[in-house]
């Protein structure tokens with residue numbers, strides 16, 4: 852899912868994990884993740900509010916979440 856400045860991807864298995872989805876919703880300070888019973892949804896309207904804090908990366912298994920700065924191509928992952 853892409854904003855103008857930020858893209859956030861949650862990979863397949865992780866995206867379908869309701870427990871992880873709830874955790875991501877809890878940690879993101881700008882409400883980019885929405886936890887649902889079937890997994891993670893991205894609140895696209897908030898993507899560009901990302902403050903690059905990395906809390907979503909710390910809350911998820913290695914490689915599950917990738918945040919991309921579209922203006923530089925740099926990716927944040929774990």
Ligand code: SF4
Nearest residue numbers: 879901902904905907
């Ligand atoms: S880096 Fe921070 S602000 Fe950006 S999506 Fe992850 S938790 Fe939200």
